[in-house]
């Protein structure tokens with residue numbers, strides 16, 4: 001494999017399910033891009049909780065029959081080859097949220113027709129590679145599933161996290177009133193994102209400050225979700241990035257959305273990238289690790305309570 005060899009890539013791969021020990025770097029074959037598809041040399045790929053859930057065999061869409069699996073769902077990079085009729089050119093700067101049939105933590109990645117979003121001047125490759133999955137999770141949860149509108153109120157749990165820090169900004173952009181929970185060390189950060197009110201979830205009960213809300217955006221599940229139904233107005237909605245308790249929602253006279261997984265949506269991602277170019281949405285990157293340090297990157301993201309996103313530096317220009 002050389003810099004100019006486009007038929008092989010170095011990728012973060014699992015051949016079986018388990019802990020960090022199953023994650024390895026492997027040389028993988030890369031197909032030539034088919035009609036309308038692009039081959040991208042990855043600059044930055046993002047690290048997400050779904051990576052270790054997949055590795056542990058705890059992500060239902062990817063069962064044993066899908067092994068071996070290359071990890072990673074989102075990236076930025078430069079187009080190095082194009083399929084017939086593709087609407088991009090070699091050298092274009094793009095980012096994408098890709099389906100689970102490929103992995104983004106790889107030096108070369110195929111983008112299917114319609115997946116790539118141009119990265120404009122004014123948006124860094126780092127930010128463009130960090131944000132697609134988190135932004136689509138925030139967007140789809142708040143707007144597509146939750147129907148958040150201007151003038152409504154929303155409680156966002158985990159406002160300093162990868163998803164939460166984007167959700168706070170998107171909800172404010174929409175014109176909602178935002179209450180967000182975070183740890184004490186992150187309260188000023190979450191305020192700086194535009195949150196109208198912040199709650200130190202370890203020191204205060206969010207129920208003491210949040211009442212009659214239109215929406216809860218839950219990134220925590222468990223006890224946090226359980227206590228959240230009570231802060232909604234009758235008919236309000238709880239949208240969870242994890243498992244929502246539909247029976248509890250019904251009993252409390254509120255709504256919820258069945259379990260969903262964020263999915264690629266280039267049109268929505270393009271809007272987020274435009275908001276980033278305009279300075280309306282700012283991405284926070286806690287730390288970048290080289291691709292070879294994937295174990296350190298995952299351990300940091302999983303255990304060190306980073307603010308915002310963790311990314312892998314793959315092959316920056």
Ligand SMILES: NC(=O)c1ccc[n+]([C@@H]2O[C@H](COP(=O)([O-])OP(=O)(O)OC[C@H]3O[C@@H](n4cnc5c(N)ncnc54)[C@H](OP(=O)(O)O)[C@@H]3O)[C@@H](O)[C@H]2O)c1
Pocket residue numbers: 048049050133134137157158159160161162163164181182183201219220224240241242260261262263301305306308
């Ligand atoms: N359904 C989907 O498609 C989808 C997509 C993306 C993510 N997810 C899931 O959504 C969750 C969040 O993802 P992420 O990428 O944002 O993770 P993350 O970057 O690890 O953020 C989680 C945040 O939650 C905070 N937190 C921890 N305990 C909390 C509590 N009790 N109350 C309020 N905040 C708390 C953490 O801060 P401190 O620990 O520092 O306090 C951290 O800032 C993960 O479980 C992920 O798997 C689902």
